[in-house]
Amino acid sequence: MQVTFLGTSSGVPTRARNVSSVAVRLPQRSELWLFDCGEATQHQFLRSELRISQLRRIFITHMHGDHIFGLPGLLASLGLAGNCGGIDIYGPDPLRDYLESILRTSSTRIGYPLRTHRVHTAASSGIVLLDDKEFVVTCALLSHRIPAYAYRIDQKPRMGTFNIAKARELGISPGPIYADLKAGHEIILADGRIIKGSTLCGPQKPGYSFVYCTDTVFTESAINLARGADLLIHESTFAHSETEMAYQRQHSTTIMAAQTAAEAKVGQLVLTHLSPRYAHGNTLTPADLLNEAKAIFPSTFLAKDFLSFEIIPKVSSSSDL
Ligand SMILES: [Zn+2]
Ligand SMILES: [Zn+2]
Numbered sequence: 001m002q003v004t005f006l007g008t009s010s011g012v013p014t015r016a017r018n019v020s021s022v023a024v025r026l027p028q029r030s031e032l033w034l035f036d037c038g039e040a041t042q043h044q045f046l047r048s049e050l051r052i053s054q055l056r057r058i059f060i061t062h063m064h065g066d067h068i069f070g071l072p073g074l075l076a077s078l079g080l081a082g083n084c085g086g087i088d089i090y091g092p093d094p095l096r097d098y099l100e101s102i103l104r105t106s107s108t109r110i111g112y113p114l115r116t117h118r119v120h121t122a123a124s125s126g127i128v129l130l131d132d133k134e135f136v137v138t139c140a141l142l143s144h145r146i147p148a149y150a151y152r153i154d155q156k157p158r159m160g161t162f163n164i165a166k167a168r169e170l171g172i173s174p175g176p177i178y179a180d181l182k183a184g185h186e187i188i189l190a191d192g193r194i195i196k197g198s199t200l201c202g203p204q205k206p207g208y209s210f211v212y213c214t215d216t217v218f219t220e221s222a223i224n225l226a227r228g229a230d231l232l233i234h235e236s237t238f239a240h241s242e243t244e245m246a247y248q249r250q251h252s253t254t255i256m257a258a259q260t261a262a263e264a265k266v267g268q269l270v271l272t273h274l275s276p277r278y279a280h281g282n283t284l285t286p287a288d289l290l291n292e293a294k295a296i297f298p299s300t301f302l303a304k305d306f307l308s309f310e311i312i313p314k315v316s317s318s319s320d321l
Helices: 041-046 071-081 095-105 164-169 177-182 220-226 240-249 254-264 286-296
Strands: 002-007 021-026 031-035 055-059 087-091 114-118 127-131 135-141 149-155 186-188 194-196 209-213 231-235 268-272 300-302 308-310
Touching: 002 041, 021 041, 041 071, 071 087, 071 095, 087 095, 095 114, 135 220, 149 220, 164 177, 177 186, 209 220, 220 231, 220 254, 231 254, 240 254, 254 268, 254 286, 254 300, 268 286, 286 300
Parallel strands: 031 055, 055 087, 087 114, 209 231, 231 268, 268 300
Antiparallel strands: 002 021, 002 308, 021 031, 127 135, 135 149, 149 209, 186 194
16 A cells, blocks of 8 residues: 555645545556645645546545545546546535535536435444445544544455465466466366365465544544554644644644544554645744654654555554554
C-alpha cells in the first residue's frame, strides 16, 4: 500500500500546503482510493506521480469545505477524460445533496456510474463499510463540530510464497493451474489426485493496515479504530500551547494525536491538517509540532504535500493488541 499526501493544511491552503487529501494506491490492483478532496486536489494530482484515471473510491470524512470543495471539479474532469469506469463515494449527509445540487446547477454531465454511499454510525468501535476479496474498510464516528468519520483499511492476510519445486515434485506442470494453487484453491489433477493449494504455499503473510483520522478532538473512538494499525494518519491542527483552542474548535493538538497513537499501539504516526499559523517563519513551526508529538510517540513523522511512501508492516506480537 502506497500513501501519497496531496494536501496537508487545515482550513485554507498555504504556499507549501494544499487543503486535505490523501491517496492510497492498492497493491496488485492499479487502483487508487482517495481520502478527502479539498479544493484543487485535481491540480495536486497533476503535479504528482499519481494517475487520476486509476481513481475508484473516495472517502469523505466530513462536510467542511476544506475536505470537499475539490470534489465537483475532480468528478467533472474524470467525466471529460472519458475513461472512468465508475466511482464510489462514501461520506456523511449531506454529501449526496451537495453533489447532486452542484452538478445539476452547473449543468455538469458525469457520464459514468457515480454511486454515493451514506456513512452513518454512532458506534465508537467502528462498522464495516466495505468487505471484498482483499480489503476491509471500517469507519468510526469522531468528535468534531459536525459529524466526522475516521476510516481504516485492512488488507486481508495474503497467501504465503508458492513452492514451485514442491509442485514439480508432485508432477504438476506449470500452467494456469499454478494460479489456482497459488491462491490456495483445491484442484483435481487429471489422474484424480486432489491437491490443496495451501499445502504448497508458505505461511500466510499479514496484510497492511491504514487509518485516516480527521477532523477531531481527542476521542476514544479514534483509539479503538486505530488499534494495532501499521500507520495512523491523524490531524494535528494545533501545538500543545493551543490546547484550549483545540477543545473549542474540536481539533487535535500534537499531544492528542500522539496519545491516540500510543494508546492504540500503532506502528507509525503521521501528523497532518496543520494550521497555517505554523507556516515557516512563524514563532512555532511544523518542526516544533513534530518534536512535541515525538516526545510521547517517537515513531512520528510530519506530512507534507507530495510525500509518498510504502506502509511498513508493524512488528507486532499478540500482546501488542
Ligand atoms: Zn478540516
Ligand atoms: Zn472540520
